[in-house]
Amino acid sequence: MRKTGSTFRKKLIVSLGALMLIKIILIGAEGLVVDKPLSASSALAQEPQASGKNASGTASSPKEVTSDPAPRIPAPGGLDLEIIKDVEKRNKELDLKEEKLKREKERIDTMKSDIDAQISELKALQAKIDEQIKLRDDLQKVSIKKLAKTYSAMPPENAAALIQQIDISIAIRVLGAMKERSAGKILAVIPPKLASTLSEGLVRKK
Template sequence: MEKTLKNQKTEKEPGIFHRFIFWFIIPLLFALFLALLIASVAGVNVFQKAKEFSDNVPILSNMFDEKEKANVLEYEEKIVNLDAEIQNKNAQIDQLKSQLEKNENEKERFLLEKQRLEQTIDELMQMRDENKRAFKEIVTTYEAMAPKNAAPIILEMNDEEAVKILSNIGTESLAKILEKMPPEKAAKYLEKLAAKTE
């Protein structure tokens, strides 16, 4: 029983460490808190004052100056690298924009060229149709003419044009026109007509 009382007594009595915390650390923290609260209400920047104080202490100021210089140099190097990267990206963007504009201009030029070519094709097709119509009218005219009148006219044409007209005239009209030609000319035209049909 005596031992349990001693154990209870020893457990109840705080140690030196506990006393130090209770009597020194907690009041010190409370006082610091109150000082910071009063300084902030008074409008004093405590951290600025601490920096000024550390600048006045030679060992601390040298230590902080070196760290700040190292940090400043590191940040300046990063800024230079980022500026260079931004300039590279801007140059790439400008290059891509100019290439895009060039492609747009080329596209417009090709579209205009395509429209021009389509228009030319339409005009040529109209001319071809008109030429076909005119040629059919010429052939119809020769078929309608009397063979004795048509034969001398055809003889005056060059051979290519004459064969072209004779190849499009109906066989009955062709036979009558060839009858009215000299035999050697009629033979020559028949030979060319036969070669053309092969």
């Protein structure tokens, strides 16, 4: 009986110990449940701090991680938009150049019109001058013929005296309009030097 009671007592103690252990485990589990659970962001924030410590418990300096920048990928349609903008810019530049050329052409056309007008005026003036020259020549011819007729009717000495007073070129023309006999008589009474000059002029005139 004594052995049976001892065995029962041992079983009871073991059972009590097991119950106490279970209670302690339950109390610990209840404490874990009561504590505020860590959020995912807090857990992630604390994880680098924990992992940043070395075996001695001191924080180790984090290593800088460098990475190449990601290649820029143009947005859909962005390339087409850039092309359109570039084309518009070039079109504006071409429009400006075309406008500049247009103004320059207008300026040149105006200058040409002014030049043409001046040329027309000069031509008209030249025509008037030519007409006046012709009229003068005609008058000179008439006058020379009259002088030649008048001088031919004079005595050679009187005609020679008048011829010596006029311009040599006119004297040559007057003598050239006379008959050779009359001109010879006049030249015979003119001083030899002047007579020689007049004779040479008559030869060239022929």
